[in-house]
Amino acid sequence: MRRGCVVLDLPVVVIGAGPQGLAAAAQLRERGLTPLVLEAGPVAAHAVSQWAHVRLFSGWNELVDPGAARLLEPTGWTAPAGGCPTGGEWISSYLAPLAAALGDVVRLGARVTGVSRKGRDRLVDAGRDEQPFTVHVTYADGAEEKIDARAVIDASGTWASPNPAGADGLPALGxxxxxxxxxxxxxxxxxxxxxxxxxxxxxxxxxxxxxxxxxxxxxxxxxxxxxxxxxxxxxxxxxxxxxxxxxxxxxxxxxxxxxxxxxxxxxxxxxxxxxxxxxxxxxxxxxxxxxxxxxxxxxxxxxxxxxFRPDLSFLSEMRLDLDTTLQAPVRIAAEVDPNLHSCGDVRATGAADLAHPEKDLYLVGMKSYGRAPTFLAMTGYEQVRSVAAELAGDHEAAARVELVLPETGVCGGxxxxxxxxxxxxxxxxxxxxxxxxxxxx
Known part of the structure; x- marks a missing residue:
């Protein structure tokens, strides 16, 4: 099936099988789209597994994506009730079952090394939006592959790129x-x-x-x-x-x-x-x-x-519209900039806020905040719900806001x-x- 030269039967590639990446896959599947989740680690939610001992400050009702819950319910899964889980409990009681329910949609040991447009580098305008994305992947065994995609949702997070101790943003000497x-x-x-x-x-x-x-x-x-x-x-x-x-x-x-x-x-x-x-x-x-x-x-x-800070290296051929300070999409930068405030009046963000000049490319989850802190899982769930709706052509649902964020009780501008x-x-x-x-x- 084609609309002009855009191949609509290709998968939507989701980079990262963390909480937002898995939720994106569930939302896309519910919309009738085909997701393909590429996870660099050996297991789904690999980053969360590295802080499995840490207790989250969000409760279970804020840690389960509604679309993911609807996918899981036919399997006999029931949502955990009450309390704030550790990262390990988040995995065992929700993220691992969700990855299992998605099945071979999730590929492990698949590191994305580059994203571009098929036959187009960053400089080429002609026919750019009509070409599918080409996603370069290196697998754990060293094999390489190029995957064509109709859209790309980057939910790779920032965990792998911690900030250094140096006060100037670079590693301190030694x-x-x-x-x-x-x-x-x-x-x-x-x-x-x-x-x-x-x-x-x-x-x-x-x-x-x-x-x-x-x-x-x-x-x-x-x-x-x-x-x-x-x-x-x-x-x-x-x-x-x-x-x-x-x-x-x-x-x-x-x-x-x-x-x-x-x-x-x-x-x-x-x-x-x-x-x-x-x-x-x-x-x-x-x-x-x-x-x-x-x-x-x-x-x-x-x-x-x-x-943490976002790794933008594999997006070097993409046309991004990022804030020069935070490295976050410009439409949300002022909302999350800790130089301005850190209070709870940050609004929910959706597809329109996360869009780039590169059509059908979205940075979601923690990566969408760039270097800003205080990201909440529920923020990412609202993002991927909106993005999936937009990619499915349901623009009204994409524009609708279905989340009110909790306030911190303090503004630390x-x-x-x-x-x-x-x-x-x-x-x-x-x-x-x-x-x-x-x-x-």
Whole structure:
């Protein structure tokens, strides 16, 4: 079946078999379209499996895509009720059954290395939109393939591209050598008992860092010889621990409260206003040195949790319309830009917001936020619902908004992040900062 020269019987290639990629496949199938999910890892939800021990702050009702639930129900699956699962529970109770229900639609060990238009490189205008996409894939056994597609949904996420410790967005001098030596890691710690009696430095101030701080603070309480340093770039007046009890996702609010308590009780030393310039390995330990020359005590382990960034390398032949700062689609950049705000008034985004000059190419899920934090699974589910509707020609459904996002209870507009005045305001008014009282150790 053809419309002009566009081949409509080709699959819609979905890059990534994470929560949003699998949901996209379910939504596409429900719309009568043929999905093909290409997952680089050896299992579906491979990225989630790497933080399987971490408990999400979203409840089950926010973690299951409605279209995926409709696909699963005939198999006898029932949606888990109540509570906030760990990543591992999310996989076993939902994501793995969903991948199984999709069957051979999901290809594992299939890494996408490039996306282009058939017979057209980035420079060619003539007939571009009428040509199918060509997706280059390398399989785990080394085999290569080119797959023609009618559309491409990139749900590959950002997990594989963590931000470095360096304050300028590049690895600090010596950081890569320290990582090679096993002193620097970029994953949230799982079992932390093996850190007992050691010095652990956590770099970063987001939800992942707070989770690590709560775990390590509990370890330091049980083992007083353990030292935990929490290294953040902002000065203390600019550190917001979230909305606490005002957060509409209680578990998200609890992260800030728990991290604050670990600092207040003296189990964690907060090192604020520290911008990492160098990491020097001395006697098998890592010394963090700031741009001003301040040195931290040698650490046995440095856990860098400074966020993530999108890998755009395999889209180099695509015509993208990305914000120059966030590397997110320009139509949603202002909504998610942490330089403007981090409050809960971010609206749901759909196909129109995610469209690029490259027709029928969409970046969804965490990747659609570029370098911005605070992405929620339910945001991605709304995105793929809208994109599937658009690709199926149901423009009314694509334009409809079926999601209201929960508020965080705080707006932390950063402005100039060294400016105490900017830190206490923002686009939505002053945040309710949780004051620190740092107890001596």
């Amino acid at each position: 950081e890569q050598a320290a990582a090679t030596a096993g002193l620097v890691t970029y994953l949230p710690p799982g079992q932390v008992e093996h850190f007992a009696g050691q010095h652990v430095a956590v770099v970063g101030a987001g939800h992942s860092a707070m989770t690590a701080i709560i775990q390590l603070g509990a370890l330091a309480e049980a083992h007083p010889e353990t030292r935990v340093s929490w290294v953040v770039r902002r000065g203390s007046t600019g550190i917001s621990f979230g909305g606490g009890t005002a957060d509409e996702l209680p578990q998200r609010g609890a992260l800030g409260l728990g991290a604050k308590a670990a600092v207040d009780k003296g189990y964690v030393e907060l090192v604020d206003g520290f911008r990492t310039d160098r990491i020097v390995v001395t006697d098998g330990r890592a010394v963090l040195i700031s741009e001003t020359g301040t040195e931290l005590a040698p650490a046995d382990h440095v856990v860098v949790l400074t966020g 950063s402005g100039a992040f060294d400016d105490p005045e900017a830190a206490t305001g923002g686009c939505c008014g002053a945040p309710e900062l949780l004051t620190l009282t740092v107890a001596p150790r």
